[in-house]
Structures are given as C-alpha cells and as structure tokens.
Amino acid sequence: MTDLIVFALLGLATGAIAALIGLGVLVGYRGSGVINFAQGAVAMYIAYVFYSLRVLGTYPLPIPGLPGFIHLGAPNGLSAPIAVVLSLATAVVLGVLMHLLVFRPLRHAPALAKVAASVGIMILLQAAMAFRFGTNTQTVPSLIPSSGAFSVGHAIIPWDRVILTVVVIVLSVGLWALFRYSRFGLSVRGAAENEKAAILLGFSPDRQASLNWVLASLLAGLGGILVAPIINLTPTGLTLEIIPALAATLVARFSSFGVMSATALVLGMAQGELQNLPSKLSWWPSTGSDQLLPFLVIVVALFLVGNSLPSRGAASEGRLPAAHATRPQFVLPAVATAIAVVMFFTLSAGYRLALVNSVIGAFVCLSLVVMTGFLGTIALCQMTIAGVAAYVLAALAQRAGIPFPLSPLLACLGATVVGLAIAIPALRVRGISLAVITLGAGWAIEEFFFNNPTYTGGVNGTNVPAIHILGLNVAFSKGSEIAQPAFGVLAVIILALIALGVMNLRRSPTGRRFLAVRGNERAAAAAGVDVKRMKFLGFGLASFIAGIAGCFVAYQQTLVSQSSFDILVSVSVLAIAYIGGITSVSGAMIGGALSTGGIVFYFLLVVVLGNRSNGLEIEDLISGLGLILTAILNPEGIAGAMRITKQTLMRRLRFGPPSARGGVPVLAKAPVQDRERELA
Amino acid sequence: MSPLLATMALTVRYGGVVAVSGVDLSVEEGHIVGLIGPNGAGKTSFIDALSGMAPSSGTIRFDGQDLGKRPPHRRAKAGLVRTWQSIELFEDLSVRENLQVALERESAFDLLVDMVLPRLRRGAGHEEAIASALDLVGARDLADRYPSELSQGQRKMIGVARALAQRPRLVCMDEPAAGLDSEESRRFGSRLRQIVQQGISILLVDHDMGLVFDVCDELYVLNFGVLLAHGPTSAVRDDPAVIEAYLGRSGDDEASLAESPSDGLSATGGPE
Numbered sequence: 001m002t003d004l005i006v007f008a009l010l011g012l013a014t015g016a017i018a019a020l021i022g023l024g025v026l027v028g029y030r031g032s033g034v035i036n037f038a039q040g041a042v043a044m045y046i047a048y049v050f051y052s053l054r055v056l057g058t059y060p061l062p063i064p065g066l067p068g069f070i071h072l073g074a075p076n077g078l079s080a081p082i083a084v085v086l087s088l089a090t091a092v093v094l095g096v097l098m099h100l101l102v103f104r105p106l107r108h109a110p111a112l113a114k115v116a117a118s119v120g121i122m123i124l125l126q127a128a129m130a131f132r133f134g135t136n137t138q139t140v141p142s143l144i145p146s147s148g149a150f151s152v153g154h155a156i157i158p159w160d161r162v163i164l165t166v167v168v169i170v171l172s173v174g175l176w177a178l179f180r181y182s183r184f185g186l187s188v189r190g191a192a193e194n195e196k197a198a199i200l201l202g203f204s205p206d207r208q209a210s211l212n213w214v215l216a217s218l219l220a221g222l223g224g225i226l227v228a229p230i231i232n233l234t235p236t237g238l239t240l241e242i243i244p245a246l247a248a249t250l251v252a253r254f255s256s257f258g259v260m261s262a263t264a265l266v267l268g269m270a271q272g273e274l275q276n277l278p279s280k281l282s283w284w285p286s287t288g289s290d291q292l293l294p295f296l297v298i299v300v301a302l303f304l305v306g307n308s309l310p311s312r313g314a315a316s317e318g319r320l321p322a323a324h325a326t327r328p329q330f331v332l333p334a335v336a337t338a339i340a341v342v343m344f345f346t347l348s349a350g351y352r353l354a355l356v357n358s359v360i361g362a363f364v365c366l367s368l369v370v371m372t373g374f375l376g377t378i379a380l381c382q383m384t385i386a387g388v389a390a391y392v393l394a395a396l397a398q399r400a401g402i403p404f405p406l407s408p409l410l411a412c413l414g415a416t417v418v419g420l421a422i423a424i425p426a427l428r429v430r431g432i433s434l435a436v437i438t439l440g441a442g443w444a445i446e447e448f449f450f451n452n453p454t455y456t457g458g459v460n461g462t463n464v465p466a467i468h469i470l471g472l473n474v475a476f477s478k479g480s481e482i483a484q485p486a487f488g489v490l491a492v493i494i495l496a497l498i499a500l501g502v503m504n505l506r507r508s509p510t511g512r513r514f515l516a517v518r519g520n521e522r523a524a525a526a527a528g529v530d531v532k533r534m535k536f537l538g539f540g541l542a543s544f545i546a547g548i549a550g551c552f553v554a555y556q557q558t559l560v561s562q563s564s565f566d567i568l569v570s571v572s573v574l575a576i577a578y579i580g581g582i583t584s585v586s587g588a589m590i591g592g593a594l595s596t597g598g599i600v601f602y603f604l605l606v607v608v609l610g611n612r613s614n615g616l617e618i619e620d621l622i623s624g625l626g627l628i629l630t631a632i633l634n635p636e637g638i639a640g641a642m643r644i645t646k647q648t649l650m651r652r653l654r655f656g657p658p659s660a661r662g663g664v665p666v667l668a669k670a671p672v673q674d675r676e677r678e679l680a
Numbered sequence: 681m682s683p684l685l686a687t688m689a690l691t692v693r694y695g696g697v698v699a700v701s702g703v704d705l706s707v708e709e710g711h712i713v714g715l716i717g718p719n720g721a722g723k724t725s726f727i728d729a730l731s732g733m734a735p736s737s738g739t740i741r742f743d744g745q746d747l748g749k750r751p752p753h754r755r756a757k758a759g760l761v762r763t764w765q766s767i768e769l770f771e772d773l774s775v776r777e778n779l780q781v782a783l784e785r786e787s788a789f790d791l792l793v794d795m796v797l798p799r800l801r802r803g804a805g806h807e808e809a810i811a812s813a814l815d816l817v818g819a820r821d822l823a824d825r826y827p828s829e830l831s832q833g834q835r836k837m838i839g840v841a842r843a844l845a846q847r848p849r850l851v852c853m854d855e856p857a858a859g860l861d862s863e864e865s866r867r868f869g870s871r872l873r874q875i876v877q878q879g880i881s882i883l884l885v886d887h888d889m890g891l892v893f894d895v896c897d898e899l900y901v902l903n904f905g906v907l908l909a910h911g912p913t914s915a916v917r918d919d920p921a922v923i924e925a926y927l928g929r930s931g932d933d934e935a936s937l938a939e940s941p942s943d944g945l946s947a948t949g950g951p952e
Contacts, residue, residue: 323772501795508794509784509801515772516781523768525752526731526761527782528846532751537791 007276008269009161011290013230015268016164017043017238019261020223022245022252023171024216029254030179030188031212034103034114035432037439038121039220040242042094045125046217047224047233048133049090051140053083062128064618069132080143084225091221095214103213104206105632111431115378116578117631122239123572124624130235131617142229164226165265171219172261179257188212236568243443244268246436247294250301267294288448295444298437302429321636323373323506323515323583324643333503336589337496344488352483354602356476356556359491361595363549365577365588366495366502367542372574373583374511375538376518377426378435380571381442385422385543386550387450387565389415393551394462394560404467412547418445419543423536430521442567450562457560464554476556491552498545503585514538572596572620575627581637590638594623682744684709684881685730685760685850690738692725692905699725701905702738707850712872712882714896714913716889718926722905723885724765727852730883731755731762743849759849763842763856767835769827775838776823779810779845813845816875818867832859850881857888869895893917901925 021039028036052060057074061067072078078086102117109117144160179185191198191205198205224238231237244267252260274290340359344352364382371379393411396402402410425437449455456462466475467490474486505511516524517534525531554560563569576594581587593600596619605615634641683706692700700722707713715723728734732752740748747755770778783806787793793800814820817837827835836856843851857865865888872882872895886892892899892913899916901909903925909916916922 504798505791505795508798509780510791510794511798512773512777512781512784513786515777516770519770519772520768522733522752523764523770524781526733526756526764526768527842528753528756528761528785529781530751530753530786533786541791 003276004273005157007272009157009272010275011268011270011272012161012165012265013227013268014241014244014271015265016161016168017223017227017231017241018244018248018268019168019264020171020219020227021241022248022260022264023168023175023257024219024223025242025245025249026252026254026257026260027175027212027219028216029249031216032099032103032107032209034106034118035246035249035254035436036098036103036121036216037115037118037242037246037435038098038125039216040245041122041125041239042091042217043220043224043227043241044233044235044238045094045129045224046087046091046221047140047228047238048129048138048235050083050087050225051138051228051233052133053078053086054080054141055138059086060129060132062125062132064131064621077141080141084143087225088218088221091217092214094221095217096210098217099210099213102628102632104209109631109635111435112372112376112378112578112582113631113635115432115435116575117628119380119571120575120624120627120631122242122624123568123575123620123627126235126239126568127617127620127624131614131621133235135235137232137234140228140233143226160230167222167226168261168265172257175257184208184211240443240567243291243440244271244294247297247301247440250298250433250436263297267297285448285452286454287451288444288446291447292444295440298440299425302433302437303425321373321581321583321640323518329503333496333500337492340492341489344483344485344492349482350602350606351599352485352488354597354599356483356488356491356552357602358592358595358598358600359488359495360549360552360556360592361573361576361598362495362589362592363498363545363552364573365580365591365595366498366585367545367549368574368577368582368591369502369585369588370505370514370538370545371542372577373587374506374514374518375535375542377430377535377538378432378438378574379542380435380439380574381422381445381567382542382546382573383550383565383570384442384445384450384567385415385419385546386553387560387562388418388445389547389550390464390554390560390565391450391456391462393554394456394464397465398463404469408548408551411551412544415547415550416540416543419539419546420536422543423539426535426539427532439567439571442570446562446565446567450565456562462560464558464560466558467555476558487555494548498548499585499589502545502588506585510534510537569596572623575623579623579626579630579637581639583636584639584643586642587637587639594626682741683707684743685883686739686741687730688739688741690726690729690736690740692722692729692734692736694725694734699734699905700729700736700902703900703902703905703907705900705907705910707881707883708897709849709881710876710879711897712876712884712895714892714899715883715885715902716887716892716899717902717908720904721902723902724854725905726902727762727854727883727885730760730852756846756848759847760852761843761846761848761850762852763836763839763854765854765858767827767832767839769835769838769842771827773826774823775814775819775825775827775830775841776810778827778838778842779813780806782842782845783809783847809845809847813841816844816871816878817841818871833864836860844875844880848880850883851875852883852885854885855887856884857886857891860888862890865891866894 021043024039025036028034049060052058052069054077057072057077058069059072060069098121102121106114106117142160144163179189187198187203188208191203191208195205244264248260248264248267251263271290271293274293277284277289278286340355343355364386367382368379371377389411392414393408396407396410422438422441426434429437466473468474474490475484476482476487478484513529513534516527516529517531521531553564557564577588577591580591580594592598601619605618630637686706688704689702690700691698691702703726715726717723725734729736730740732750732755739746742758742760745758747758747760770781773781784803790801810823811820814823817840819834819837819841822830822834822838830838836859840853840856857868860868869891876882884892884896896913899911899913900907901916901922908925909919909922
C-alpha cells in the first residue's frame, strides 16, 4: 500500500508537467486551431533559461555565431524571483515570435504544413539548447521545497508534489473560468466557431491568437521551471513530455481543460506505478511499459472518437502540396546512379561515408513520399519502423544465421507488418490526430522494445554479420577502411530500383488511387476505391522501404544501436523529407543529400566550417529552421521550387515574358493561390 | 419485373435526430426519378444512406442484391454511384485522371505490377469510355485540365462525368443543376435524357423545379424525413399537400409548383 502511494507520487511530477504542457496545447489550439508539437520544447527551453540565470548568472543566446551568454554580473546566479521573471518574460517573447513568424503565416495552410512547422520549432529549440549546454543532465535548484511534508503510513509525501498538483488544479480551473466567462474567452470561442463573424463583430482573431500563444508559452514555461528540478533537465526529456500531454488532450477531445489535466495527472501516477512493476513481477518487461501507456491511451481515445469516413463538409482544410505525374525518365536516374557509382570508387572515406548516409536518408525520404506525399498521412515514426527491420535483421542474420538476400528481405517484411499494424488506427483517424498516434507509437516501440535488453541486447546492441554475395565480401568496412565502394554501389543500385518503382507508381492506377484517397476519402470511396485497402498498401510499401533503410543502417553500424532510430530522429527525418520535397522522387533524393551525416552537411561542416564537435546540433538547427521556412514559403520543397523555376525558364526562353502566354502548369497553381487569398 | 432500386423503411439517425424516417422508394430501370423536398428534408441523407456514407437501417435492394451492409466502394462497384452537392473532385488529379480512378479496377498484386510496369494495367477501351463520359456532359476539351482551373459549373459536370465513367446502373445526383442558369439547366436536362438512353437510370435531387418537372418520370417528395407524396410527375405537381410543404400555406387554386420560379422554391418557402 505504501509503495503504491510512493510510486503514484513519483509519477505525479511527470503528470503535472504533462498537464501544464497540455494546458498550453489546448490554449494554443483554441486560439488558432494548431496543435503545437513544440509545447514540450518550449517548457524545456524556458527551463534551460531559468537554469542558466539561476545557476550561472548568465542569459543564454540561442543563435550560433553570436556570443553564447550575456553575463549579468552574478557569478553565483541570480536570485530566484529575478530569474523567474526573466524566464517567463522569455516565454512571452517566444509565444509572440511563434505566432508572428510561424503560425500566423500558416493560418490557412494544410494540416501537414502546420505539423511540419511546429515540428520545426521543436527541433530548433531542442538543437539550440543542446548547442549551448550539451546533452548532459543539468541539476536545477528547486523553487519549492522538496522536503517531507506529511506522511501517510511509512510514505513521506514531499511538498513539491502537493504544490504542483495544486498549481495544475488552480490553473485548470482558472483557464476554464477565463474561457467560460471573460470577454476574451468568449471572443476566442466565437472566433474558433466562425472567424468571419467574429471579425464582423469587431474582434481581431489575430490579436486573440497571439494572446493565446503567449498564454500557452507561459504555461509551458512555468511547467518547465517548476518541474525541471524534479525530473532531470536534458534537451530531449521535457521536449518529449509532449507525448503524454497529447494523449491527455486527445482524451479531452481538444477542448476540456479539466478532463485534460485530470487525465494527465492520472496518467502520470499510473506511469509511476508501472515503473515499479518490473521489480515486483519477474515476468513484467523490464523497461518501457510506462511509456507504452500514453500510446495505448492515445489509440483507444482516438479509435473511439474517430470515424471510418470523414463526415459531410469535413474536407475544408487547405490542400497538400501538388504531386505531379512525370513523364517516364530513364536518362537522369541512370546518369545520377552512374555518378554515384563513380564517386564511390574515387572519393575519400569521409565523402564515401557521407554518401552512404545520404543513400540511406534517401530511402527514408522515399518511404515518406509514399506515406505523406501520395497517401497524405503524416507519419512521425518512420525511423522506428526502420529500426524494427534493423533488429529483425540482427536476430535473423546473427542468431538464426539466415544468409544475405533472404535475411534483409524478411527483416523488411517484419517492418511492413509493424507498419500495417500502425495503419489500423489510420483507418479511422486522420490529419494531426494520426500524426500524434505515429509519434506515440514510435516512442512506445522505442522505449518498450529497442531499450529492452532482453529483446535487443540493450545498450550493447546486437551484432550484424557482413554481407556476402556469391562469396564476395560486400561489407561496409574492411579493416580500418570504412564505406567500401562495393557496399555503396549495392545501396545505390537498390535505391535506383526503388526510386524508379515509386516514380512508376505515381503514373499508375494505384498511384492515382493513393492521390484520390489523399484528396478526398469520401469521394474516393464513392468512385469505387477501397480506401482501407489503399491505406494498407501505402503503409505497407512505405514501411518496406523504410525497412530497407534500417537494414543498411544495421549493416553499416554492424552493431545495431537504438540511438539511430529514436523518435527525434524520426521527427527530423520528416523535416528533411519535407524540405527536399515530400511529393516527388526527386525531392526524396534531395532530402537524402540533406540528411544527417549526408553529403551536404559533410561538405558544410567539414569543408566549410572545419570539423566541429557540435556538428549534429548545427545540422538540427539548420534543418529545424529550414523546415519552418519550407512550410511557410515553399510547401512543395526544393524539388517543387526547382520544377517551377525550370518551367518558368523554359517558357521565358520559348515565348518571351511569362505574362504574354501562360502555360498550363502555371495556371494550375494560380487559381489555388487566388482561392487562398480570398479565404485570407 | 422488380425495380432496379427498392428501399424499404430506410431510416437515417444522427444521434437523436431522425433525418430520414422509414422511406420506401423505388427506381425502375431506365427511369429518371426525382426526389424533392424543402431544405433539410433529408434528401442528401437519403443519398448518403444509399451510397453507404451514412449509417442507416432498413433494406436497400439493388439489382437483386441486398446492399445495406456493404461498404461504400462495393456499392459503387455494384453499379450504384452518386454525385455530390458540393463538388468533390480529386484536386490533385487532372480531369482525365479523375475519370481514370473511377474506371480502373483493383486486382491482386496491383501495387507490385504498377511499380514495375505502370502501363501494363492501362485498361482496354478506357480512353473511349473517358471520352464518351466527357461527351455526355459536353466537357471533352477539359480532359487535361486540373479541377482548380475549372468554373463551378464545369466542376459539377466533371463530377457527373466521373460518376458515368464508373459504368453505373443507377446514378444518384445530388443537386447537379444548382448554380446553372436556365439555359444551362435546359441543356443539362437533355443530357440527362441521353444518359438514360444509354441504359443508366437516374435518381435526381434538385431544387430546379423546371428541370425536375421536365425530365422526371416519377417524383417522391420528402418533408422532415418522411415521405409526403409519391407518383407520376404531373400528379405530384398538383398535389395540395406538396404545395403546402413547399409554399408554407394551403394551396389555393392558382398555386402550382410549375408556376413557381424555377430555382426559388427553397427560398420562398418550406419550414425553416
């Protein structure tokens, strides 16, 4: 009994931070209809600012190139009240900036662009703090006493848990009253229902939205400051608290503050209990069952709420970027493949490694082209699926001794099975809610399977034997020489084949069906398209391609480790695919070039900036920023921008100024923009 | 001979609201049957129920089969297709591709075949079928355009063409003439007759009474989800109960729906 209370209280702290982040998510959603995935990252950012002020007496500046810190003349740290005020002021600024620079320009953008942008903020904030403070755990002095308050039986209940719970309850009630009774709250609710009518009544939805974002940031910031001392402060820890927070907001159907907070607190306590179970029950999985719980809550909540077909008038969201059919191309892919092969035989090991990383990244981006570009599903767990293939490969090749072509094939099929399982909720849930499911699924699989030594060999990972084709050793490294040309060529050839297949798909009946489902599920069903089957096919194919990436990662590392497949890698992979161009094969290739450790960043970091230790954080900063800019300025990504530029150039060359004669491709874009302008 | 479509006691409920209540309706092969009623009478809900887009109870017998429990795409494949009140084209696909989606059939391993040989499954006769469906709505020259480049009226016609491309037995049309001017509406009426001559039956929901009285062989009148009247067009047109439901007063001798402005019925009367 005492244990029960102790562990529930342990969980109460995480429940409280999830609740405070969730309150911010709800406030932001009410103000502008955006689910902000970066809400946890905001809490983390403010917590770091507080830590820096309180402990180091400095104010951290996030922008690389500028001095890292402003010294405030207090080498032993500022006093608590000043640190709190400065931290919360930072939260206010952050809220205003998010509104003005990101969410306001995206008011009428499709869900994908909004998710992409908020994920961009998440990556950016996370990378900024990792860049300044590193990824080690920091200890933050607590604002509230953690010493024993009163005891129940043998259990001592610390004050901080009590205060946190009270804070959550007071804020929930306060927000409820604010939105229920105040003029501000009523006008926000009115604007959410009918923006035009609210404008006609003289309200400014824009100002309301900015106020909501400020409020949301303040809530997250307060949560960060209060909870950082209890849980360990790292750039990723608080950032990922967005997952239980989203689970709770889903249960509350994106509306009720009270239901959300109660769910978050109960969820936190249940997670606390689950952390205790492995020590009590020998058969209980040693790790991750506490992280599995939010995911199960998400799935059950969404499945109960979701609908197998969207109802009348639900399709009023903005369009996804266009996915154009291209004429069959053989020359360009053949030339690109040949160039890559030549590069493998001529370049130094560093470039070859970067090229291998790019090829692997291109596989993942291709899988996202199928999943998001064609089928219209936002997926935030692609690297998790790749990871499943990697671990299955390790098990099959090492433990069971199954030889080369068969073992990776089976591993990819294993990834496909997991992808199909994730497709089941996608039958009833779409848009942002589905993005939440995939995020939760990725996190749960990572914590439950990848981190469980019983399944995967834990931190030590699992060995993967080298590839042998007809007695030929096609290993990634021989002796000290890494990124062997033969390995690279094998990867490039498989990539070329898969890319050709995806290109073909867009011009085929199945590809048209994918796009029909992406555009309008109801109309697709009425036109005789089996929507469920198309979703299973799309998820299955995308997962298989992600599986190929996972297998190559496994062969490259020879020791499969969880860090390549963690959920934040999945998230930044979506960022890169989106920047490259999520709707085309050429976009996936550009995405590959841009991916982590790939050819573009190798050039930038090693050749231009000269080898730096925090290259990974710089990459994340650039891709986070790039993602936000892409979402706002250029939704078709680099590949789309290149296509449009090419068309414009061709027309200029052929017909003189573009105003003289408009070709069809330009017309195809113009009316859409006009319509969006009318809406705006 | 049994009718092509027969519903028995078809009922649609949304939560506590009964949108359609126990409607018996049948469509004979080769007929154009009109389904009219004031705004909110349950016409679109009835079509939603037929096409599987709304949960319903009661029976839907179509071409000798019971369709009531089948998912939407299976009903479409059985030959019962629909068009939409708001225009629901696939915005990412060209007009031709919109019609191709409706024509093409799924098969085992189609994903693999399509990735390797995308042209292999190009169906025989699809080009002709697309051309003739577009001809029926007078939109042959729009094949390579994208929906966003089309006018509202053109988009409606492409929606009808897409339904026709599925080679249906029965097309349920939800306000296809809304937004057409009287000249366009007359032309659309003659197109509907051409469609019927190709062996396709039509269930027509529209507020354009000129069109409805002109082309329909039979009329059903819905009011508050309940069937108010049913019979040959001329009989229903002069039914006092129907006139009352539409105009909101007991029919004096002069009032006849035929004399009302062709598109104004929903605006002039009906219970709000």
